[in-house]
Amino acid sequence: MSLVTNIARAAAAIVRPQSLAGMELLASAVILLDADGHITYINAAAENLLESSLKALARQKLSALFTNPDELQHIIAQAREHKFSDLRQDLTLERAGKDPLQVDSMVSALDEPPGAVLIELRENVQQLKLDREERILDQSQVNKELIRNLAHEIKNPLGGIRGAAQLLEMELPPLHLAELREYTQVIIKEADRLQTLVDRLLAPHRRPHIVGDVNIHEVCERVRSLILAEFPVGISIRRDYDASIPEFRGDKEQLIQTVLNIAHNAAQALSERIVQGDAELILKTRVARQVTLAKVRYNLALDLHIIDNGPGISPQIRDRIFYPLVSGREGGSGLGLTLAQTFVQQHLGVIECESRPGFTDFRILLPLP
Structure with a gap:
């Protein structure tokens, strides 16, 4: 039968x-x-x-x-x-x-x-991947335009507010100077804080792309030392490197900032495990073959993973983590992952994220020569 x-x-x-x-x-x-x-x-x-x-x-x-x-x-x-x-x-x-x-x-x-x-x-997994990357690129472009326009609209009024507060402080009556100066200083300091935020929003679009030979393991080691300097106890950072990965052309400082932003977010999310002493961060490098990035096919690509055993990303923001000003941490600026995505895209790569309780994996794919 x-x-x-x-x-x-x-x-x-x-x-x-x-x-x-x-x-x-x-x-x-x-x-x-x-x-x-x-x-x-x-x-x-x-x-x-x-x-x-x-x-x-x-x-x-x-x-x-x-x-x-x-x-x-x-x-x-x-x-x-x-x-x-x-x-x-x-x-x-x-x-x-x-x-x-x-x-x-x-x-x-x-x-x-x-x-x-x-x-x-x-x-069709490949088609789904291409569609997802296209949506990410489109959204990233919209974010860039929104950030640039919003930042420029904010800068001019901020300068006026700060200048007016300084002039007002100069005109305060001596009798009440100490009392009222406290309020003008609040205005000046908050205007400065917003100015710093605006500058951070505009930074990736202003800074020239400095291209040189990059060894990704030097980037990872730099990030590892910075994280351990800030979190010396309770966290282990495990290396899982593929030593055969060749150098490639890129902006080393941008890539250090990219990996650091992701790793620093992970370390902060591991706060409870750091107290328990079992927090773990993994820096893993591999070579991916026949990879399509932004509709371009590459024979080889760097496959960099930044993995932590933290609580995972909240489902409420999982689809929006690369949007500007979206943060899963109280007091976070919501700019770290946005800047990381911008820098990776300037290197013709993509960032992907998989997250569940006890496991979060940020994957960076960059074309290799």
């Missing part, structure tokens, strides 16, 4: 017999449709992909699950007409209220039962 016949017979009863155990182990989603386009069988991978169970989807039309089923239905119709033995095609399947599915599809017509079609779907 063929595997296809087993699937067809099992689908009629909506069960998962032992004979189809192999289908349940497949990483790709397998869907069987009857002649009318109703779902009669899906494997476990398809349940994960479609975010529903075989019991819930059985006897439903596959086309009803998507808001743009026309292309998929056209492929199925071609398969039923035996215009090809099987057809592979990239599809974007949109769903109401959910993220669209980027998938590689393969559709095959079955001889038994008549009119049945077998569909295999594999999530």
